[in-house]
Amino acid sequence: MTAPGIPALDLTADVVTLTRALVDLPSESGREDVIADAVDTALRGLPHLSVARVGNSVVARTGLGRAERALIAGHLDTVPAAGNLPSRLADGRVHGLGACDMKGGVAVALRLAATVPAPVRDLTYVFYECEEVEGDRNGLARIGAERPDLLADAGLAVLMEPSDAGVEAGCQGILTADIVVEGTRAHTARAWQGVNAAHKAGEVLRRLDAHRAERVVVDGLEYREGLSAVAVRAGVAGNVVPDACVVTVNCRFAPSRSPEEAEAYVRALFPEYEVRVTEVVAGAPPHLDRVGGLVAALGAEPRPKLGWTDVARFAALGVPALNYGPGDPSLAHTAGEYVPVAHLERCEAGLRAWLS
Amino acid sequence: MTAPGIPALDLTADVVTLTRALVDLPSESGREDVIADAVDTALRGLPHLSVARVGNSVVARTGLGRAERALIAGHLDTVPAAGNLPSRLADGRVHGLGACDMKGGVAVALRLAATVPAPVRDLTYVFYECEEVEGDRNGLARIGAERPDLLADAGLAVLMEPSDAGVEAGCQGILTADIVVEGTRAHTARAWQGVNAAHKAGEVLRRLDAHRAERVVVDGLEYREGLSAVAVRAGVAGNVVPDACVVTVNCRFAPSRSPEEAEAYVRALFPEYEVRVTEVVAGAPPHLDRVGGLVAALGAEPRPKLGWTDVARFAALGVPALNYGPGDPSLAHTAGEYVPVAHLERCEAGLRAWLS
Numbered sequence: 001m002t003a004p005g006i007p008a009l010d011l012t013a014d015v016v017t018l019t020r021a022l023v024d025l026p027s028e029s030g031r032e033d034v035i036a037d038a039v040d041t042a043l044r045g046l047p048h049l050s051v052a053r054v055g056n057s058v059v060a061r062t063g064l065g066r067a068e069r070a071l072i073a074g075h076l077d078t079v080p081a082a083g084n085l086p087s088r089l090a091d092g093r094v095h096g097l098g099a100c101d102m103k104g105g106v107a108v109a110l111r112l113a114a115t116v117p118a119p120v121r122d123l124t125y126v127f128y129e130c131e132e133v134e135g136d137r138n139g140l141a142r143i144g145a146e147r148p149d150l151l152a153d154a155g156l157a158v159l160m161e162p163s164d165a166g167v168e169a170g171c172q173g174i175l176t177a178d179i180v181v182e183g184t185r186a187h188t189a190r191a192w193q194g195v196n197a198a199h200k201a202g203e204v205l206r207r208l209d210a211h212r213a214e215r216v217v218v219d220g221l222e223y224r225e226g227l228s229a230v231a232v233r234a235g236v237a238g239n240v241v242p243d244a245c246v247v248t249v250n251c252r253f254a255p256s257r258s259p260e261e262a263e264a265y266v267r268a269l270f271p272e273y274e275v276r277v278t279e280v281v282a283g284a285p286p287h288l289d290r291v292g293g294l295v296a297a298l299g300a301e302p303r304p305k306l307g308w309t310d311v312a313r314f315a316a317l318g319v320p321a322l323n324y325g326p327g328d329p330s331l332a333h334t335a336g337e338y339v340p341v342a343h344l345e346r347c348e349a350g351l352r353a354w355l356s
Numbered sequence: 357m358t359a360p361g362i363p364a365l366d367l368t369a370d371v372v373t374l375t376r377a378l379v380d381l382p383s384e385s386g387r388e389d390v391i392a393d394a395v396d397t398a399l400r401g402l403p404h405l406s407v408a409r410v411g412n413s414v415v416a417r418t419g420l421g422r423a424e425r426a427l428i429a430g431h432l433d434t435v436p437a438a439g440n441l442p443s444r445l446a447d448g449r450v451h452g453l454g455a456c457d458m459k460g461g462v463a464v465a466l467r468l469a470a471t472v473p474a475p476v477r478d479l480t481y482v483f484y485e486c487e488e489v490e491g492d493r494n495g496l497a498r499i500g501a502e503r504p505d506l507l508a509d510a511g512l513a514v515l516m517e518p519s520d521a522g523v524e525a526g527c528q529g530i531l532t533a534d535i536v537v538e539g540t541r542a543h544t545a546r547a548w549q550g551v552n553a554a555h556k557a558g559e560v561l562r563r564l565d566a567h568r569a570e571r572v573v574v575d576g577l578e579y580r581e582g583l584s585a586v587a588v589r590a591g592v593a594g595n596v597v598p599d600a601c602v603v604t605v606n607c608r609f610a611p612s613r614s615p616e617e618a619e620a621y622v623r624a625l626f627p628e629y630e631v632r633v634t635e636v637v638a639g640a641p642p643h644l645d646r647v648g649g650l651v652a653a654l655g656a657e658p659r660p661k662l663g664w665t666d667v668a669r670f671a672a673l674g675v676p677a678l679n680y681g682p683g684d685p686s687l688a689h690t691a692g693e694y695v696p697v698a699h700l701e702r703c704e705a706g707l708r709a710w711l712s
Contacts, residue, residue, distance in 0.1 A: 188584045242586060307543065
């Protein structure tokens with residue numbers, strides 16, 4: 001029995017049907033109330049789960065007294081629609097907003113929650129809000145802050161981020177910084193009276209061009225780092241020598257480096273410039289020693305995750321995590337995103353085998 | 357007798373009083389109707405002048421049948437006010453919007469128009485609109501297009517642009533171009549899959565930094581050229597390797613170079629990049645052979661004009677021109693602009709001697 005206004009989700013439907021039903025529920029970041037109500041209501045109908053709600057995030061836990069507890073998580077929100085609704089099934093793929101990132105993964109997790117009532121390890125399912133927006137709105141971070149008890153007793157976590165239905169272990173950290181080059185304004189008709197900050201920034205960009213990012217091996221996985229200018233801004237007026245040029249760099253660093261080490265690394269490359277670090281977030285080590293059993297059960301060859309994902313939030317809580325989800329990560333946030341049916345089925349079967 | 361609503365200008369008042377009266381008349385570019393009406397009405401009261409009106413520009417000519425005709429010009433408009441109204445007299449300076457650029461010069465010209473009824477050479481006075489805005493609104497250009505007969509019979513022109521009450525001969529040309537550096541987008545977590553256009557632009561900026569602008573001597577005057585980046589723009593998103601970086605350069609070139617030569621010069625510096633020329637305007641040669649008599653009469657040592665002024669429009673009409681006006685050009689467009697009383701008096705006396 002569903003309350004008025006709350007869409008019914010049939011968690012026993014096949015994974016393709018369930019994926020499409022989720023795609024068709026509106027859930028742009030910050031507007032997850034409808035999908036969260038639907039997931040919450042469906043999970044509360046399952047007697048083997050106890051359900052908690054934190055904002056528009058839903059946590060459902062078994063309480064079987066198993067020796068181990070694992071966590072399976074996926075976010076409910078999507079980026080804004082791009083003419084890619086409603087869902088459609090074609091060519092063995094579910095197409096539509098969020099199909100890849102990451103309602104396919106959420107559908108797999110919901111199917112398991114409903115159809116594996118007595119898993120061999122206790123389970124915590126987390127369906128959360130606001131992954132696609134600023135970190136201080138992130139639903140997983142909010143649960144960690146308000147109800148850490150719901151997360152911290154897990155021995156490992158599976159994040160259903162699109163990973164081509166394979167295992168992507170750990171994730172790299174991110175540092176963003178502004179490199180500020182200063183000069184002195186002048187009229188361009190008397191340019192020699194000034195110091196052109198844009199001209200001076202040529203050395204910063206040249207150094208970035210010459211820089212060769214490192215490849216760092218952690219647990220046998222090669223993390224390929226990166227240091228990229230993502231923005232350059234200079235300009236006062238068409239007849240003015242600019243007195244400032246700001247080069248914004250985005251650094252991806254291996255999980256073996258701490259944020260402090262990453263910051264020191266970037267500063268050492270530009271010792272003579274002002275470097276303003278605007279954001280730095282740690283990565284997550286692959287922890288193959290602690291997630292190896294799961295990797296083996298899934299029959300997957302682990303790859304390093306080069307992007308940053310919420311596995312880093314689990315790592316910060318002391319819970320080793322890996323990425324394992326259907327869909328090609330390079331399709332995330334594209335208007336043409338889709339998830340292959342074969343990925344959905346492979347992920348569901350892999351996790352079901354590990355739980356049974 | 358002044359028509360209702362038109363402010364009266366007393367052209368026989370001293371040059372300081374007249375400068376202040378002009379400063380206190382509103383005349384932001386595009387809104388010169390009040391000042392143009394006042395100037396028009398005052399000049400029509402002088403029997404030795406015939407007056408024509410083109411938009412909000414006013415042309416007044418003597419018709420004495422002299423062997424030579426000279427032109428004296430100043431623009432009526434100012435940039436927008438910056439808390440610098442009304443005018444005030446302090447420390448031997450007239451302060452206020454446009455005092456320097458260039459109502460002081462206009463006051464000098466209006467005084468001469470009223471008080472030298474029988475000059476030794478025929479005179480054309482031009483008071484024009486919209487100098488401070490886009491070139492296609494320029495009042496002098498409009499007169500040249502609609503009534504070239506009012507301008508083209510002059511043997512030389514004096515433009516009352518602020519020149520420290522000295523002679524600044526000719527002017528340099530301006531070329532503006534975008535240097536477009538292209539790359540290939542990629543996610544910064546996989547930066548090696550793209551080509552970072554900002555990194556590649558480092559070579560453009562480094563080359564600008566190393567470039568030494570030439571000093572070109574024309575008629576014994578040294579024109580110091582310039583080539584400056586005035587804007588750099590790159591950036592797609594914080595996690596995207598940018599696929600384009602545009603460096604906007606502003607080139608000031610000596611009047612001995614044609615616009616075509618200036619363009620070829622800039623292109624030759626960046627042969628491997630796309631160079632989009634967005635604006636190019638010729639300079640004006642000093643023509644000391646043709647304006648030497650005036651320079652001698654003013655007792656001034658001519659200097660090269662490095663900025664671009666409307667003397668280039670006169671040059672294009674075949675009328676050699678020089679800049680000669682009160683005020684420090686570096687104060688133009690500043691909130692604190694002023695014109696020294698001594699400059700006003702020196703310019704008035706210098707021109708009066710030449711006309712008498």
